Amino acid sequence: MLYFIADTHFYHENILNLSRYRFKFFERVILQKLCRLPKEAVLFHLGDFTWHFNDFKGYLELWSRLPFEKYLVLGNHDRRPERLSRYFKKVLGEYALLRLDGLKILLSHYPALDPVTDRYPEKQEKVRELYFKHGCGLLVHGHVHRNEEGIRCGCAGVGVSCFNANVEWNGYGPVSLRRVLGL
Structure with missing residues (x-):
C-alpha cells in the first residue's frame, strides 16, 4: 500500500513560531503514526524532511528504523541530498511520476499554485508544465501549511486535481493512496 507525507520538518524548532498549528514534540506524533504502517508499506515523503x-x-534514528521503503521528493528545505540519502531508499529529485492502473500521479513538494505566498513561482510553473505534459490525473504535494484562511492550495484554479499531504492538514501522519484518491 502506498502512503504519502510532507513537511515533517524534523528539528525545525522555529516552525513553532511560524505556525500556530505546530506544537512542542510534533515530531513524536508523526513518528508514532508512521510506526503503525505495515512493513509492506511504501512511503513517499514530499519534501521538507x-x-x-x-x-x-x-x-532520525527512529525514522531510519521504520521497516518500510521510503522515497524522498526534495522540498525547499532539503538542501543536502547526499546526507538525505541515508534515510531513504532513493532520493527522487524535485519531481516524480507514478503510474497506477492508467492513472498518472505527479509527486512534488510544490503545488501547481500557492495563493498563500508568492515564493517559488518557477517551481509551481514547472509543476503545471509537467502535470499537463504527462497527462496527469492527480498531483500529490506539500509545502502549503495550514493557515487561518483554510487554503490548502490553488491548484484547482489552474485545472490541476491535487491532494496536499502536508502533515498539518492530515493529523500529523501519513495518508494512504485510498484517501488521496477519495476512496
Whole structure:
C-alpha cells in the first residue's frame, strides 16, 4: 500500500513560531503514526524532511528504523541530498511520476499554485508544465501549511486535481493512496 507525507520538518524548532498549528514534540506524533504502517508499506515523503542532521533527540534514528521503503521528493528545505540519502531508499529529485492502473500521479513538494505566498513561482510553473505534459490525473504535494484562511492550495484554479499531504492538514501522519484518491 502506498502512503504519502510532507513537511515533517524534523528539528525545525522555529516552525513553532511560524505556525500556530505546530506544537512542542510534533515530531513524536508523526513518528508514532508512521510506526503503525505495515512493513509492506511504501512511503513517499514530499519534501521538507529535516532542518539539520544533529539527531540529539533520536528522531532520525527512529525514522531510519521504520521497516518500510521510503522515497524522498526534495522540498525547499532539503538542501543536502547526499546526507538525505541515508534515510531513504532513493532520493527522487524535485519531481516524480507514478503510474497506477492508467492513472498518472505527479509527486512534488510544490503545488501547481500557492495563493498563500508568492515564493517559488518557477517551481509551481514547472509543476503545471509537467502535470499537463504527462497527462496527469492527480498531483500529490506539500509545502502549503495550514493557515487561518483554510487554503490548502490553488491548484484547482489552474485545472490541476491535487491532494496536499502536508502533515498539518492530515493529523500529523501519513495518508494512504485510498484517501488521496477519495476512496
